[in-house]
Amino acid sequence: MKINKEPELKYNNSGSKTKIKVQNLTKSFSGITVLNKINLEFISGEIHGLVGQNGAGKSTLGKIIGGHYQSSSGEIFLNDNLIQKWSSKIALDNGIAMIHQELALVPGMTVYDNIFLGIEENKFGILGKKNINLFNKLEKNIGFNLDPNQKVSNLRIADQQKVEIVRALARNAKVIIMDEPTSSLTNDEVIKLHDLMNRLKNAGYLIIYVSHFLDAIIEVCDKVSILRDGSLIRSSKIQDETKTSIVEAMLGTKEEIAFPSKIKDRPFGKKILELTNLETKNGVNDVNLKIYAGEIVGLLGLVGSGRTEILRSIFGIDTIKKGSLKYESKKVNFKKVEDAIKKGIVMIPEDRRKLGLVFTQNTKSNISITNLEIISKNQVINNQKENELVKELISLLDIKPTSLDGNIAFYSGGNQQKVLFAKWIFNSPKLILLDEPTRGIDVGAKRKIYELINNLSSKGVAILLVSSELEEVMGLADRAYLIKNGKTINEIIPKNVTIDNVLFELFDAKKVINE
Amino acid sequence: MNSTKIINFCRDYAVLILIIILMIILTLSSDAFLTPRNLLNILNQNAPLAIIACALTLVIIVGGFDLSTGAIFAVASVSSAWIAINYNPYIGLLIAPIIGIILGYLNGIIITSFKVHSFLSTIATSLVFRGLAILITGGFLIPVRMKEFTWLGREKIFEVHVAVYILIVFAILSTFILTRTTIGRYIFAIGGNEDASILSGIKVNFVKIFAFSFCGLAAGIAAAIQVSRISLGTSQAGLGMELQAIAAVILGGTSIYGGSGAVWRSIAGVMLLALINNGFNILNADPFYKDLTTGLVIIAAVALTSGRK
Numbered sequence: 001m002k003i004n005k006e007p008e009l010k011y012n013n014s015g016s017k018t019k020i021k022v023q024n025l026t027k028s029f030s031g032i033t034v035l036n037k038i039n040l041e042f043i044s045g046e047i048h049g050l051v052g053q054n055g056a057g058k059s060t061l062g063k064i065i066g067g068h069y070q071s072s073s074g075e076i077f078l079n080d081n082l083i084q085k086w087s088s089k090i091a092l093d094n095g096i097a098m099i100h101q102e103l104a105l106v107p108g109m110t111v112y113d114n115i116f117l118g119i120e121e122n123k124f125g126i127l128g129k130k131n132i133n134l135f136n137k138l139e140k141n142i143g144f145n146l147d148p149n150q151k152v153s154n155l156r157i158a159d160q161q162k163v164e165i166v167r168a169l170a171r172n173a174k175v176i177i178m179d180e181p182t183s184s185l186t187n188d189e190v191i192k193l194h195d196l197m198n199r200l201k202n203a204g205y206l207i208i209y210v211s212h213f214l215d216a217i218i219e220v221c222d223k224v225s226i227l228r229d230g231s232l233i234r235s236s237k238i239q240d241e242t243k244t245s246i247v248e249a250m251l252g253t254k255e256e257i258a259f260p261s262k263i264k265d266r267p268f269g270k271k272i273l274e275l276t277n278l279e280t281k282n283g284v285n286d287v288n289l290k291i292y293a294g295e296i297v298g299l300l301g302l303v304g305s306g307r308t309e310i311l312r313s314i315f316g317i318d319t320i321k322k323g324s325l326k327y328e329s330k331k332v333n334f335k336k337v338e339d340a341i342k343k344g345i346v347m348i349p350e351d352r353r354k355l356g357l358v359f360t361q362n363t364k365s366n367i368s369i370t371n372l373e374i375i376s377k378n379q380v381i382n383n384q385k386e387n388e389l390v391k392e393l394i395s396l397l398d399i400k401p402t403s404l405d406g407n408i409a410f411y412s413g414g415n416q417q418k419v420l421f422a423k424w425i426f427n428s429p430k431l432i433l434l435d436e437p438t439r440g441i442d443v444g445a446k447r448k449i450y451e452l453i454n455n456l457s458s459k460g461v462a463i464l465l466v467s468s469e470l471e472e473v474m475g476l477a478d479r480a481y482l483i484k485n486g487k488t489i490n491e492i493i494p495k496n497v498t499i500d501n502v503l504f505e506l507f508d509a510k511k512v513i514n515e
Numbered sequence: 516m517n518s519t520k521i522i523n524f525c526r527d528y529a530v531l532i533l534i535i536i537l538m539i540i541l542t543l544s545s546d547a548f549l550t551p552r553n554l555l556n557i558l559n560q561n562a563p564l565a566i567i568a569c570a571l572t573l574v575i576i577v578g579g580f581d582l583s584t585g586a587i588f589a590v591a592s593v594s595s596a597w598i599a600i601n602y603n604p605y606i607g608l609l610i611a612p613i614i615g616i617i618l619g620y621l622n623g624i625i626i627t628s629f630k631v632h633s634f635l636s637t638i639a640t641s642l643v644f645r646g647l648a649i650l651i652t653g654g655f656l657i658p659v660r661m662k663e664f665t666w667l668g669r670e671k672i673f674e675v676h677v678a679v680y681i682l683i684v685f686a687i688l689s690t691f692i693l694t695r696t697t698i699g700r701y702i703f704a705i706g707g708n709e710d711a712s713i714l715s716g717i718k719v720n721f722v723k724i725f726a727f728s729f730c731g732l733a734a735g736i737a738a739a740i741q742v743s744r745i746s747l748g749t750s751q752a753g754l755g756m757e758l759q760a761i762a763a764v765i766l767g768g769t770s771i772y773g774g775s776g777a778v779w780r781s782i783a784g785v786m787l788l789a790l791i792n793n794g795f796n797i798l799n800a801d802p803f804y805k806d807l808t809t810g811l812v813i814i815a816a817v818a819l820t821s822g823r824k
Contacts, residue, residue, distance in 0.1 A: 315714075341716035355714055360707035360774035369704050370715050372697040379696045423715070 018044040018079060018095065018174045018206055020065060025074035027060055027230075034060050036230040037074070044174060044206040047197055049217040049238075052227035053250050053470070053503070059179055061227070062210045066098030066177045067091030097168030098177040105160055107153035111146050115167045138166055142196065158189040165196070176200070177208040180303075182216055194220045212302055214243050214507055228252050247507055251500050259475035260447075260454045268478075269293025270328075272431050272462040273314065277323035280313045285486045287313075287323070293430070294460045296453065298477030298494070300470060302506055306486035307466040308350060311433040314464070315347045316340045328430075341370075344430035348420050350439060350466075356420050357408055364390045364404040367422045374426070393422040398448065414445025421452055431462045438472060450476060470499050482506060529819035530767050530783045533812065537790045547797045555675060561789045562678040563588075563737035564756065568763045568781040569689040570733030573726045575764050576693070578706040578773030579626070579633040581727065584734045584760055586644035587618045588753030591738035593648050596657040596748025604664035611739035612732055618644060619731015623724030633727070641757070648750035657748035668744025678740045685736065689729075690778045698725055706773030763788060766816050787812065 020042045027035040035057045042048050042065075050058040063069045065076070067088035076083045078094055088098070105114050112135055135148050144162045152160060161181060168176050178197075182190045197207050197220055211217055217224055218238060225235040226249040233249045274290040283306045291297045299307045312318045314325065316334030324331055327343060334340040349355035357366055367390050368375065375385040387404060394402050397418040401411075408419055417437060424432070437453070438446045453476060457463055467473050473480055474494040482490040482505060490505065525532060541548040558565075567584050574581045591611035599607025622640055626633045659665070670677050693699040701722045705712045713719055734753075742748055767784030769776025791812055795805050 337713050338716045338718055347714060349714060354708075355710050358704050358707035358711055358774070360770075361703055365700060365703065369700060369712075369717070372700060376697050379698060381695055381697060381700065383695075 017204075019077075020096075020175065020206070021077040021080075022061075022065070023075045023077065025061070025064065025076070026072050027057075027064060027069060028072050034230050035064070035071075038227075038232050040225055040232060040235060042175075042206055042208060045201060045204055046222040047201050047207045047209055047220055049221035049224040050208065050210045050227065051212065051214065051217055051224060051246060051250065053212075056227040056250070057230040058210050058227050062098065062177045062179050062208060065091075065208065066096060068098065092171055092173070095172055095174040096177070097171060097173035097175070098179065099161065099164045099168065099181060100179055105152045105163060107151070109152060110148065111150050111152060111155070111163050112148035114152050114163055115148075115170050117167070119171060134170075138169055142166065142169070142199075158186070158193075161193070174204075175206045175208070177210070179210045180212070181209075182211060182213055190216065212507075214246055217246075218243060226250055243507070247500075247503060251503060260451050268295045269460055271326075272328060273464075274326040274329075275310075275314070275323065276326070278310075278313060278320060278325060279322035280309065280318045280320055282312065282318045283309045283486045284313050284318070287483075287486070287488050289481050289488055289491075291431070291462045291464060293462050294457050295479065296457050296463045296465060296477045298465045298467070298473035298480035299483050300473055300480050300492075300502055300506065301483030303468065305483045305506075307483050308435055309486065310483070311347060311435055311464065311466060314340070315345060315433055344428075345433065346424045346427070346429040346431075347433040348417075348424065348435065348437060350435040352413070352416050352420060357416060359409040361408075362405040363394070363399070363408050363411075363419060366408055366419055367393055370423045371426050389426065390422075393426060397422050397452065412441070412445070413439075414441035414448070417441055417445070417449060418452075421449075425456065429461060431464065432456065434463055434465045436467055437465070438467070438469065470502060474499055474502070525819055527768070529816050530780060530787055532819070533816055534783060534787050534790065537787070537794065537812075541790065541794050541797070545797045548793075553793070553797070555679065557786070557789050557793050558679050558682065559676040561785050562676070562682040563741045564759055564763065565682050565782050565785040566685050566737045566740075567730070567733045567756065567760045568767075568785050569686050569778050570730040571760050571764050572767075572769055572776055572778050572781045573689065573693060573699075573702055574633070574730045575761075575769055575771065576706045576773055576776045577702045577723055577726045578709065579723065579726065580761070581622065581633065581637050581730050582757045582761075583618070583622060583637040583641035583644055584730060585753040585756040585758075586641035586648070587615055587731050587734035588738045588741070588756055589648040589750055590618060590644050590651070591615050591735040592742040592752040593651045593657060593748040593750055595739055595742050596659045597651060599659045599661065599664045600657060604659070604661045607659070607664060608667055608739050608743060611742070612735035615731040615733070615735020615738065616728050617731070619728040619734070620724060622731065623727035626727065627720035627723050645750065648752075652748065652750045654750075659742075659746050659748065665743050665746050668740050668742075668746075678744075681736065681740065685733065686778055686782055692729075693778060698722060702726060703774060706770075707775070759788070762813065766813060787816070 022038055022040050025035060025038040026033065038061060050061060052058045060069060064071050067086050067090060070086065076086060091098070106117065109117070112130060115135065115138075132148065139146060142165070144166065146159065146162060146166065152163060155163070165176070181193060194216070197209070201207060201222075209217065209221060218241070221238050223235060224238055224241055224246065226233040226246060228250055233252065270293055272291050272293050275287050278287040279285045287310055289297070299310060301307045309318065313320055316337050316339060319335075320333055325333060327345070332343070334343075353359070358369070364386065368386050371389060372381060375382050375389055390404055394404075399415050399418045399422065408416060411419070434453070437449050441449070453463060453465070465473060465477055477494050480492050480494050481488045482492065482502065484506065492502065538549070547553060567588070571581055571584065591614045594614050595607045595611040597607075598610050618640075622633070622637055625631070625636050625640065629636070667677055672680065693702065701712070701717050704715070704717060705719055705722055709719060738752070741752065763784035764776070764781045765771050765784070766787060767776075767780030767782070769780050788809065791809050792805070794800070795802060795808075
């Protein structure tokens with residue numbers, strides 16, 4: 001589908017070329033390296049794609065250039081000048097704007113106010129008259145047809161994105177970094193966005209395009225840089241690449257992470273959970289899956305494919321719109337989380353900070369909170385029993401530090417995760433919904449978590465595992481479902497297929513052949 | 516390292532430090548201050564406010580606010596006086612805490628079922644309750660001059676007012692609930708991270724309703740003491756008491772954001788405010804400066820605690 005020809009951009013940047021160069025750029029988060037000695041050059045007048053698997057570091061690289069993260073080491077050069085201090089404010093002052101996956105607009109304010117937020121014309125703090133002419137000039141250049149008086153909260157996501165783009169242009173940005181801009185757009189809107197990107201490029205802008213939609217990258221980019229595990233694999237002209245060559249470079253040959261070995265072909269128990277044509281309002285549509293006692297089942301999908309939402313619908317957070325949820329061969333519909341927990345379902349959420357732990361409380365209280373009934377009589381907590389139980393769990397899971405009244409806000413990610421596990425395992429759950437169990441934790445702690453997951457399953461606990469790290473799902477799961485747009489599209493036995501095949505299917509390249 | 520320790524100590528115990536400073540100043544300036552009589556008097560006079568502050572601590576830790584305690588206090592007062600005159604003085608005293616629980620429970624139900632912030636909903640219910648109190652009195656005062664009614668607020672056992680004993684028992688009960696029971700644990704957890712608490716299977720609504728009912732109970736008990744003491748039921752009873760109670764709780768160092776705090780802190784907060792008042796009285800100082808001084812002490816306490824986690 002082609003869009004009506006929109007006006008060429010009148011404003012032209014080509015007089016002043018912008019060049020961004022990063023040299024030996026390294027970034028680590030609490031000891032884990034996510035970017036490793038990246039050397040890259042971006043020049044105005046091009047659309048430069050950054051691709052890689054989940055966690056390859058493509059977003060992080062974009063955010064460092066945009067000034068949202070500080071690099072751990074390495075240099076950034078702007079037009080051959082070494083940058084000493086860097087922040088999103090300084091980046092913006094130098095014409096580099098970033099458009100985030102989660103848009104950063106003020107919903108209650110109008111389009112106009114959002115665009116000029118922070119750069120309002122004022123005299124001694126008193127706002128000047130609305131400069132509609134300036135808005136119209138910007139508008140005309142791009143041809144978005146935005147209504148300046150409309151509230152942003154009334155706009156669709158695609159239009160909100162346009163506001164972000166105009167906002168960047170209003171600040172005289174010459175470089176625009178877009179982080180997964182298409183993830184919430186319809187096909188039609190994607191085409192329009194690409195058209196705009198092309199026009200910006202022709203007007204001399206530099207666009208850095210972070211995306212995992214390879215078709216989009218191939219269609220619109222001039223150059224593509226492929227990242228894997230924080231390292232730059234190669235940077236090449238788009239004509240020299242094909243979808244297959246990009247995927248192959250993204251995969252590489254991985255260093256093997258050792259997964260604890262499982263008892264082979266162990267028999268599973270009775271069917272615990274079965275979803276049939278399940279649909280919710282929150283992005284689950286048509287999910288079919290089943291899971292047996294003692295089985296580890298993985299959900300494989302890209303970010304935003306609806307994996308977490310499937311877990312939420314089982315746990316009673318999101319209401320079921322259509323289809324059925326059978327638990328222990330009875331049709332159920334959990335209205336409240338407590339009901340699911342009472343039936344032996346627990347969820348260990350992805351966001352430890354927001355959904356998992358209570359940081360104002362110590363380790364002991366965090367662990368015992370789900371077990372209070374066991375250690376109390378007539379609602380009065382038995383301190384001695386509580387201490388014994390918590391001590392036992394701390395040593396069982398090897399949580400460090402071992403003190404009962406530790407401040408978990410300062411624990412490492414791995415130990416925080418163990419605290420979350422400790423909370424639940426004493427209650428002998430039947431089904432554990434595990435969302436990103438090893439996000440942001442180091443290799444040693446990962447290994448411990450893997451062993452724990454295996455142990456639980458060998459005791460007959462069913463585990464539904466979501467992870468962005470495909471190796472993890474492939475290494476741990478007995479069975480896995482491929483998820484796309486909130487649908488289960490295929491079922492695989494991980495030991496019979498390769499990760500490459502899974503990725504090819506998730507990226508739409510070709511279907512996995514089950515053996 | 517050591518200086519940060521001292522700073523942290525000051526932050527944690529700001530309210531106690533201020534109380535001690537104030538007591539030293541008052542002891543040095545007047546012989547009448549540091550006498551058992553004066554100190555017990557302070558306790559007795561502030562027992563109703565302190566009882567409310569104890570229970571309000573639970574509400575604030577769970578992440579809520581109760582601006583209707585003053586109005587509950589009024590309804591309980593006038594009902595108590597009305598029943599004492601028309602039926603029986605003992606039943607009159609007993610009815611106050613019962614009405615307190617019922618109104619507190621109503622608060623809890625409204626907050627949890629309509630999902631409105633308690634700050635807003637308790638402003639609304641305080642108007643409703645105050646209106647109810649006016650309806651009960653018909654706009655008149657209800658004097659109750661029976662010994663069977665006034666003993667609660669006026670009698671002494673071993674030279675100590677009954678109200679002080681009630682305060683002590685209530686403070687111990689509140690502390691016990693908060694620190695030793697499952698529901699106390701849930702109160703801290705919900706105030707610290709409500710989403711995580713829901714995912715932990717805690718009956719969040721039940722816990723909130725409990726906290727608000729308990730706060731209502733406290734307002735009712737406080738009302739029984741006060742109405743018996745002044746032997747007069749009035750719909751204007753407890754005006755502004757809710758703000759004093761909140762100020763005392765926060766002054767004591769309980770986090771306004773919920774998730775942390777303690778009952779003793781709130782009592783200390785009440786006592787700090789009371790000492791300023793008492794100081795003005797025994798020093799015969801110009802009462803025009805009282806509000807000003809109270810405000811400055813609150814600012815000092817807040818400044819000392821700022822940055823505390």
